[in-house]
Each structure stands twice: as structure tokens, then as C-alpha cells.
Amino acid sequence: MSAAETGVGIEPVTDDPDTGGFFAAAREGRLVAQECVGCGNLQQPPRHRCVACLSTDLAWHDLPPRGTVHTWTVVEHQINPNFPAPYTVLLVDVEDAASNVPLRFLGRIPGRVEPELGAAVELVFETVGDAVLPNWRLA
Numbered sequence: 001m002s003a004a005e006t007g008v009g010i011e012p013v014t015d016d017p018d019t020g021g022f023f024a025a026a027r028e029g030r031l032v033a034q035e036c037v038g039c040g041n042l043q044q045p046p047r048h049r050c051v052a053c054l055s056t057d058l059a060w061h062d063l064p065p066r067g068t069v070h071t072w073t074v075v076e077h078q079i080n081p082n083f084p085a086p087y088t089v090l091l092v093d094v095e096d097a098a099s100n101v102p103l104r105f106l107g108r109i110p111g112r113v114e115p116e117l118g119a120a121v122e123l124v125f126e127t128v129g130d131a132v133l134p135n136w137r138l139a
Contacts, residue, residue: 019046040098121139122136124137
């Protein structure tokens, strides 16, 4: 049976050793980024090693539930049965006192939305198949 027939579509792998903690936190209603225990670097997306010092001693750091729109685009052609087109894809900057640069996350808003760059967004969570995903809505 195809993804279109089941209605499930493309789901993330939630038990990967490098990214599993991100999805576990989302199931708890938290947004997290990897933090290097050795040097304190915050990184997104999650990786096997710290991009700053190459340490594999990584933990999960809670982030604030708000951000700002860095950029956006409207998707007009449906590619995943879970996300009917049109929808607006957001690239969101999340600032945290522990990071010297904003961490960036993707999100999706149904419809043709044209947010202003820098517009405030707040964190929401949605369930896709068996996964819970962080997402954003305009504040």
C-alpha cells in the first residue's frame, strides 16, 4: 500500500542515535538543540559530533518557545500527503542566551501566508503519523 493510500506519508526517523533526543523532547512539548558538554556550542541540526570541537559528548539544551521569521516560501505543489498545498514554509531563527548565533528551524503554515521578515512566531507541536514535530504559528 502506498503512502497516499495509507495517508501516512513521509515521516521522520525518530529513533536515530543522533536525532532521537530531539523527537523525544518534542513528544514532551519541548524544543531542544544539541549542546556540546565540552565547549558549550549549541548546534542545529543535531549531529554525531560537535561542529566546533569535534567532541561526541553531547546533551540536549531546552530552547525558548518563540522565534522570528528569517525567510519563507509558498509551496504550490503537494509532495507529501500529510501537507496539502498550498502551504508556507518558514525558516525560523530561535535565539538563546547560550548561543552566539540564532539556531534555525523549519516550520509550515497552511495556506498562502506572506509573513513579514522578522515577524514573531510561537512554538506549536503537531503529530504526523507516529512522530511529534515542532512547528510555528504567527504570534
